[in-house]
Amino acid sequence: MSRFVYFLLIINMAANLIASGPRILFAKSEDGAIITMIMALFFGVFMNWALINSFKAFPGKNLPQILSTYVSKWVSIPALLVLGTIWYIAGLQTLITYIDIMLRYLTPEMSIYIIIGMFVLTISFGVIMQSRSILYILELVLVMLLPGVVYYLLKLYFEKQLSWDQVTLAMSYIDNPPDYTVFSTIAFLFVGSFDIIIFNSLLKKKMVFGIKQALIVFFLGAFVIFTSYFIPIGMLGFEKIEAVLYPWLITSDSIRMKFGIIERVIFIFLLIFLAIAFLNIILHWHVSFKLFENVFGVKNMSAGMKKNISIGIMVVVFWTIAIFATLKVTEYDLFLYSKYYFNSIPISFLGLMLLMWLVNRRAKL
Amino acid sequence: MKIGFLTNRLILFLCIICILLQSGCAFKDIDKRLFVTAIGIDPSENLEDGFKITLKVALPFGAIKESTEPEYAYLSKEGESIGEAIRMLETHVDKVLELGQMKTIVIHEKLLTNHMQSFMDYFFRRGDIPLIAFIAGAKPSAETILKVEPSTEAPASVALFNTFGETANESPYIVTGYLFKLRRDILTEGINPVLPLVEASEERDQLIVNNAIVVDKKKEPYELTSTETKYFNTLSDGARGFTYHIKNDEHRFLLNISQHNVTYQFVPDEKLSTPQKIIMHIKVKGIIGESQESLSLSNLDEYNQLASEEMEKKVLHFLTTMQEENLDPLGFGLHYRATRLHDPDVLTTWKRAYPDLEFSVTVDVILQGTGSIE
Numbered sequence: 001m002s003r004f005v006y007f008l009l010i011i012n013m014a015a016n017l018i019a020s021g022p023r024i025l026f027a028k029s030e031d032g033a034i035i036t037m038i039m040a041l042f043f044g045v046f047m048n049w050a051l052i053n054s055f056k057a058f059p060g061k062n063l064p065q066i067l068s069t070y071v072s073k074w075v076s077i078p079a080l081l082v083l084g085t086i087w088y089i090a091g092l093q094t095l096i097t098y099i100d101i102m103l104r105y106l107t108p109e110m111s112i113y114i115i116i117g118m119f120v121l122t123i124s125f126g127v128i129m130q131s132r133s134i135l136y137i138l139e140l141v142l143v144m145l146l147p148g149v150v151y152y153l154l155k156l157y158f159e160k161q162l163s164w165d166q167v168t169l170a171m172s173y174i175d176n177p178p179d180y181t182v183f184s185t186i187a188f189l190f191v192g193s194f195d196i197i198i199f200n201s202l203l204k205k206k207m208v209f210g211i212k213q214a215l216i217v218f219f220l221g222a223f224v225i226f227t228s229y230f231i232p233i234g235m236l237g238f239e240k241i242e243a244v245l246y247p248w249l250i251t252s253d254s255i256r257m258k259f260g261i262i263e264r265v266i267f268i269f270l271l272i273f274l275a276i277a278f279l280n281i282i283l284h285w286h287v288s289f290k291l292f293e294n295v296f297g298v299k300n301m302s303a304g305m306k307k308n309i310s311i312g313i314m315v316v317v318f319w320t321i322a323i324f325a326t327l328k329v330t331e332y333d334l335f336l337y338s339k340y341y342f343n344s345i346p347i348s349f350l351g352l353m354l355l356m357w358l359v360n361r362r363a364k365l
Numbered sequence: 366m367k368i369g370f371l372t373n374r375l376i377l378f379l380c381i382i383c384i385l386l387q388s389g390c391a392f393k394d395i396d397k398r399l400f401v402t403a404i405g406i407d408p409s410e411n412l413e414d415g416f417k418i419t420l421k422v423a424l425p426f427g428a429i430k431e432s433t434e435p436e437y438a439y440l441s442k443e444g445e446s447i448g449e450a451i452r453m454l455e456t457h458v459d460k461v462l463e464l465g466q467m468k469t470i471v472i473h474e475k476l477l478t479n480h481m482q483s484f485m486d487y488f489f490r491r492g493d494i495p496l497i498a499f500i501a502g503a504k505p506s507a508e509t510i511l512k513v514e515p516s517t518e519a520p521a522s523v524a525l526f527n528t529f530g531e532t533a534n535e536s537p538y539i540v541t542g543y544l545f546k547l548r549r550d551i552l553t554e555g556i557n558p559v560l561p562l563v564e565a566s567e568e569r570d571q572l573i574v575n576n577a578i579v580v581d582k583k584k585e586p587y588e589l590t591s592t593e594t595k596y597f598n599t600l601s602d603g604a605r606g607f608t609y610h611i612k613n614d615e616h617r618f619l620l621n622i623s624q625h626n627v628t629y630q631f632v633p634d635e636k637l638s639t640p641q642k643i644i645m646h647i648k649v650k651g652i653i654g655e656s657q658e659s660l661s662l663s664n665l666d667e668y669n670q671l672a673s674e675e676m677e678k679k680v681l682h683f684l685t686t687m688q689e690e691n692l693d694p695l696g697f698g699l700h701y702r703a704t705r706l707h708d709p710d711v712l713t714t715w716k717r718a719y720p721d722l723e724f725s726v727t728v729d730v731i732l733q734g735t736g737s738i739e
Contacts, residue, residue, distance in 0.1 A: 104492045105492045105493075108492065108493070109393070121376075121379055121380055122380065124376070125376050125380060128372075128376075161543065161545075161546055163549070163696075163699075165696060165699045165700050165703040166549070166553070166699070166703070167703075168703035168704065169699065169702055169703040171703075172702070172703060172705060172706050172707040173707045174706075174707075175706060175707065176707075235545065235549070236545065236548070236549055237548070237549030237550070237552055237553050238553070239552040239553050239554070240552045250489075250496060250545070253495060253496040253497070253545070254496045254497060254543070254545035254546075255497070256497040256543075258530070258531060258532055259532065263495070263497065264495050264497065266495075303369070304369075305369075307369075308369040308371070308372050311372070312372065
């Protein structure tokens, strides 16, 4: 597997830490969250295995290219449209959450329009960039953030106030029956690598997904799931954890840097995760944008005024939906819709795999 | 794909315009803000179920060198809820009340009971109040405590921050209570939150913190003595540099503890259904800090033995006192629940068993020397 696939995976996992994901898990903390998390962990590794294997036969080609070669337009266009929407919503969900967080914690006195404008303009610029540059940005940002993230994680795990009794108390609910929403929420953590449906055109080497890769994905997933579920419980307590709106923000606010320049770790956390969120939104929307480009035939237009205008129109549509959604959606809506969205993820995954299976069969013939 | 030169420029232009729009992120200048350093909460004198809020506001001065002592302003207001009172206080001053630096919440002793949840809620909901703010009980009242300006307080520093911050004062008699931890412990069955108790000296020039209070949802808070506070700190780990007074007929000396380790386990009865006994094992390393007579290195084992017995007695005393009051500051109940598979019966079993539990404490004192003189 190319290192960029890991990066894509990591960035998606990290960005979901702060969004609605943990809240959904905590809502089910007394209804089988633990056992489902273990099941979903294996499913997540399986998802990645299936993805890499289905793309193995087509190094250097992205999904729209593959589909246009092997299946008719009647199949490829609806499929790309659906996938494009899924990726758009993935970005939108992160965007709405982060705008809300910024408003509440970072700049409470600022107008919401300015925040949206700031986000949307910068992200739009990222969206229409070349795929190659986006991958480079991804690598650069990850390398730059790494020291901060390592420090933050160490701080979390070695925090004196972290109550491991609370953690084991949460674990004692292991014998409850599994729950589908938790399953799909965890499965969503592993879809980061699915961005290669577009970025595969840059990954020219043939990818393998053997035991080694599976183990890396497994341990990465296990670590992220463990951290995102149990650390907030250890800090905030098992009881009433589902009542906390942003468990991760509250958790990082509960950690103290005794000798730091600033005492509140929350600001390091916000800084790191704002960058990650930005990147994640850019990635998701970029994939979505590329898919839509193929659907509406903008991709094949010759360079010129017409193409520029088409791109412009698409970006404006992206903004408009984002602005309306951000202004309209309340916290409860966001929680509810995120749940529906996550629930659709395993199904869409199966759909995509079915399509890839069909394509692989045709390619072999 | 190549993006047109014009589009590129246009987007760049829009991005720059976007930066201009920020107007400093709607930022209010530092001289337009008043920094609240501490909040005091007392029961209201006039309103039923109301609160009296006192804010300690740090006043700005030109340079630290010029001022000899810190200057504060105190704002007080009664209200039915904390949020309401603070909102009203905002109309008493000309600047924005900034709560982002507010690091101490001092609460009147009497308020530390069940309805604490209702007013803690406000602090949790506000995004700008740090959850690592220190919480303390106050005696005789929060307002008096806030108004004490200790003579040791330097300009541009707040005495209460130093007391609880563990960066300056690390006394074994001081318990630190954090806002987030208080919420966690209040909501959890099987542990009682412990908060420090701040008292003012007679002349109102010193803040004395050497007691702690154990908060219970159902009854009045229980006040620990200084010695009990010290033992609580030892057992709830993390506290070091303790001194222990050991005394019998022949010897009197003081132990300086540098390391310690506490482990305990539950022993169930024959039917394995209820816990019957807690076996606690404490390992302590240290040196002798003060002695009335000359000590000899060769007798170290004897001193170990003596110290162990003395400490066992005191720890046992602390544990049984807590048990008699039906309080659980160390979280035995939580640990019991955490080590069993979830079942609604676990908690009731524990609650029934706790008042009759037996404690067996063994303390291993390993003295590493008699200090610098024998």
